[in-house]
Amino acid sequence: MKKVITVMIMVFSIVTLVGCGSATNNTPPAESSATDTATVQKTENRILKDSSDSSSENSTSDSGSKILVAYFSRAGENYNVGTVEKGNTQIMAEMIAEETGGTLFKVETVTPYPSSYDECTDVAKQEQNDNARPELKEAVDDFDDYDTIILGFPIWWGDMPMAMYTFLESYDFSGKTVLPFNTHEGSGEAGTTGKIQSALPQATALEGLAVQGKTAQEDRNDTMTTIQKWLSQNEIN
Numbered sequence: 001m002k003k004v005i006t007v008m009i010m011v012f013s014i015v016t017l018v019g020c021g022s023a024t025n026n027t028p029p030a031e032s033s034a035t036d037t038a039t040v041q042k043t044e045n046r047i048l049k050d051s052s053d054s055s056s057e058n059s060t061s062d063s064g065s066k067i068l069v070a071y072f073s074r075a076g077e078n079y080n081v082g083t084v085e086k087g088n089t090q091i092m093a094e095m096i097a098e099e100t101g102g103t104l105f106k107v108e109t110v111t112p113y114p115s116s117y118d119e120c121t122d123v124a125k126q127e128q129n130d131n132a133r134p135e136l137k138e139a140v141d142d143f144d145d146y147d148t149i150i151l152g153f154p155i156w157w158g159d160m161p162m163a164m165y166t167f168l169e170s171y172d173f174s175g176k177t178v179l180p181f182n183t184h185e186g187s188g189e190a191g192t193t194g195k196i197q198s199a200l201p202q203a204t205a206l207e208g209l210a211v212q213g214k215t216a217q218e219d220r221n222d223t224m225t226t227i228q229k230w231l232s233q234n235e236i237n
Contacts, residue, residue: 067102067236068140069093071152072161076115080185081217083115088183088213091220093152095227096181100236102150107167109134127162134163139170148177148236149203151196154213155184160192165199173203179234180208181227183216206234 073087081088090106097104111134114120127134140146151167153160160182180196182189189210197205209230216223231237 066145066147067100067150068105068143068146068148069097069100069102069150069152070105070107070140070167072107072164072167073152073154074113074120076120077117078213079117080214084217087154088216089152089154089181091216092181092183092211092223092227095220095224096150096152096231099224099228099231100150102148103146105140107153107163108137109163110137111135121156124156124161128157128159132162133166133169136163136166136170143171146176148179149173150179150181150236152181153192155182155187155190155192158187158190160195168196168199173200176200176203178203178205179236180205181230182208182210183213184210185213 071089071093073090073093075084075087075090077083078088093104093106096102113123126132151164153164178196178200180189180193182192184190189208193205193208197203207230209227211223211226
């Protein structure tokens with residue numbers, strides 16, 4: 001009888017040990033797996049949120065540009081480059097806008113200039129003699145929001161086209177920084193930086209950039225390199 005009882009006690013002990021061993025081996029991994037899954041999910045959610053916040057901040061920064069690239073340019077027949085679909089100055093303006101993230105604005109007159117080079121120069125000379133202010137087609141939206149204005153134009157008869165004077169007199173440039181650039185065929189900047197500063201005493205005119213129109217049309221890589229250097233010198237990014 002004692003042997004039977006002893007055997008039963010041994011059997012009971014073995015069963016109990018086996019059961020406990022099974023619980024010890026299986027339960028913790030199951031809990032660990034659930035905990036790991038929850039941790040991974042929380043981490044993924046945090047990463048997605050951080051990414052979303054970063055994207056939103058970058059978008060706000062990009063769309064909040066304070067640079068306006070306003071330019072006058074004329075296609076058609078041009079001196080030394082023939083008949084072109086895109087004006088010399090427009091080519092530069094688009095490059096500058098690309099580099100700075102600035103907003104492009106094309107200065108256009110209500111009455112278009114002739115596409116013929118000779119006819120256009122006659123009109124331009126008459127406007128200059130009359131100190132005319134040609135009427136412009138459109139105005140800049142929210143001009144006051146921009147603090148840097150990059151102005152582009154060709155040199156006509158040793159000066160800016162008169163339409164650019166209309167543009168300068170149409171807005172309040174108080175406290176703004178102005179960077180002029182121009183295309184030409186031998187006259188350089190023709191003193192236009194000084195004329196802009198005189199016309200806008202309430203603004204600060206920085207060093208201008210003059211590029212030959214033929215170079216802008218036919219050597220885009222060289223033109224872009226020149227623009228990048230100019231922007232860097234003026235600390236415009």
